[in-house]
Amino acid sequence: MKRKLFFTAAVFTAIILSSCGIEAPEPIRDVKPPLALSVTTVSNKIRIEFWAYNDEPYITGYWVYVSDTRDNLLADKGQKYQNTDGVQNKPTIWRDIITMTEAVKIVYFIDREVDSTELENGLDYFFMIKAYSYEYNLLSKPSNITNVTFIKL
């Protein structure tokens, strides 16, 4: 009887110890995509407007992607605008972005190409936005893609 008890206890102890090594499942983390992106030309700049409802506590901001074709953006081959503050590890739009408790409209202006050259008069620019979490290195699904023909006044 004692031997049986000892054996059972040993088996259970082994199970407990081995189970300690099993990692608790990580919660699935995600960031919600921004939507309703629209772009217009205003005073020699491109005005970007979209809606977001990022209630994730780890939201950092938004990357703005640009390309000269829609297909490039669909294939994730757009270029990313760096933020104008020169701050590392921050996306294009990050100032004042905090966890949201309601839907928020965000407006951003662009007056240059990704490589800092001037926007080209008469050229079509296609845009797309993704929400971003630096903490978990997460990108949301893309917003809708939209375009504008830049007109220099």
Place this chain on the structure above:
Amino acid sequence: MRRISALVLSLFFVSCGIEAINSVVDLNAPLGLTAGLTNIIVIAGSSTNTNSVIRLEFWGFNDETYFDGYQLYAADSLSDLNDAANSYRAIPSQDGTTNTLTIYGLAAMTEAKKYTIYLSKDTNYVPLVNLKNYYFNVRAYGFHLTESVYSKPGNPVSIQYQD
């Protein structure tokens, strides 16, 4: 012996972290809701009428496998609208189907999509009232296992109806 087994099993589950599993059942909120007035020409036999309707547009990107559609809400004020869980403020399907979402039977999406609906009647199927202010918002809806799931509400909008 049974007590020991129960204790050991409890320890096992606790040490596995099984109690810490987080159920993540969420839906992306539809966004960018806008409201406008649009004229619709109705041709019935030899008679033609032009009716003013409210056009509601919004964007959704619901890639959740349990997503089913969108419920739009209408109210007379913003404060009433924020109490949108009350089903009597829900806008019924415009195709006349009862006990459904405003927009139902949708599949999970692979890209952002724009939706438009036209309203000529309010939540009680009563025709819209001239010069009355209407407030709207929208939530995504899904059914996960045995549970109804609603997204957070999108941005609210208001418009004054003019016939």
